[in-house]
Amino acid sequence: MIAALTELETGQALPEVTLEPVSRLDLIKYAGASGDYNPIHTIDEEAKKAGLPGIIAHGMWTMGNLAKLFTPFYKDGFIEDYSVRFKGMVFLNDVLTLKAELEEKRENKLYFRVSAVKQNGQEVVKGKVVFALYE
Amino acid sequence: MMTRMFAHLIGQKSKPVKNVVERGAVKKFAEAIGDPHPLFIDEETGKKSRYKGNIAPPTFPRVFDYGKIPGLELPKKGLIHGEQSYHYKRPLLVGEEIQCWAQVKDYYEKQTRSGRLSFLVINRYGADSDGEIVFEDEQVIIITEAVRKEMAK
Numbered sequence: 595m596i597a598a599l600t601e602l603e604t605g606q607a608l609p610e611v612t613l614e615p616v617s618r619l620d621l622i623k624y625a626g627a628s629g630d631y632n633p634i635h636t637i638d639e640e641a642k643k644a645g646l647p648g649i650i651a652h653g654m655w656t657m658g659n660l661a662k663l664f665t666p667f668y669k670d671g672f673i674e675d676y677s678v679r680f681k682g683m684v685f686l687n688d689v690l691t692l693k694a695e696l697e698e699k700r701e702n703k704l705y706f707r708v709s710a711v712k713q714n715g716q717e718v719v720k721g722k723v724v725f726a727l728y729e
Numbered sequence: 730m731m732t733r734m735f736a737h738l739i740g741q742k743s744k745p746v747k748n749v750v751e752r753g754a755v756k757k758f759a760e761a762i763g764d765p766h767p768l769f770i771d772e773e774t775g776k777k778s779r780y781k782g783n784i785a786p787p788t789f790p791r792v793f794d795y796g797k798i799p800g801l802e803l804p805k806k807g808l809i810h811g812e813q814s815y816h817y818k819r820p821l822l823v824g825e826e827i828q829c830w831a832q833v834k835d836y837y838e839k840q841t842r843s844g845r846l847s848f849l850v851i852n853r854y855g856a857d858s859d860g861e862i863v864f865e866d867e868q869v870i871i872i873t874e875a876v877r878k879e880m881a882k
Contacts, residue, residue, distance in 0.1 A: 613763065626761070628761065628791045628792055629791070632806070654810070657813060658764070661762075661788060662764035665769075668820070669778065672819065675814070675817075677814030678812065680813070721814075
């Protein structure tokens with residue numbers, strides 16, 4: 595467990611988090627909480643009509659989950675920049691692991707490479723976080 | 730005819746809409762992304778924090794109403810969210826009012842192995858009661874040839 599982000603050295607990673615297998619309820623909850631009711635995320639038939647093998651997670655659900663690696667550190671600073679590319683689809687029962695590695699420290703900014711990786715090693719979300727430290 | 734179908738909208742923006750960072754919405758959202766941290770949802774923790782209140786997760790602006798960009802009609806189905814970014818000046822505070830608007834930043838097309846894809850770049854903004862922009866978000870939406878053809882009908 596890392597007490598403060600300032601302890602982290604370049605090349606080191608935050609503790610990884612592996613999520614529970616993606617469930618339909620996760621996606622229904624996210625649809626309700628976010629207002630994104632695109633049915634390809636919740637209804638099998640609609641996903642199939644769209645040419646998908648089954649419902650897929652909202653990209654923003656994965657992006658939202660990924661940010662939680664940084665939540666314990668809001669006392670020290672905040673996420674100033676958070677950018678991702680959605681590279682692959684996440685299906686029901688996929689197991690995602692969330693990762694963040696410190697690439698660079700400059701003045702009061704910490705530059706992280708972040709990703710969400712599937713059980714088969716495929717990166718589904720890839721991006722960067724700039725964490726700005728206070729004072 | 731189908732090419733550059735959104736290009737004339739570059740620069741168009743919506744009228745700002747007043748939004749509130751609602752406590753209940755933040756809690757529901759934090760739970761939905763599996764991050765029900767006390768700083769987001771517990772009042773006491775918020776009060777004792779440096780923020781003097783609760784804050785919202787960084788991807789929370791997904792829930793805001795940004796108004797309608799004149800002339801922009803997107804299909805309900807078939808869009809692909811390609812990229813997303815947020816830039817913050819500070820975290821959003823639970824309870825604060827935020828004026829939100831959206832603007833078409835760019836539109837371009839690219840030939841790929843899976844056909845000719847369109848990329849629509851939309852920027853969204855949130856300003857606080859002092860008129861300071863608290864966050865800026867950019868989304869890249871990918872529109873496939875099939876969806877474009879459907880739209881052109």
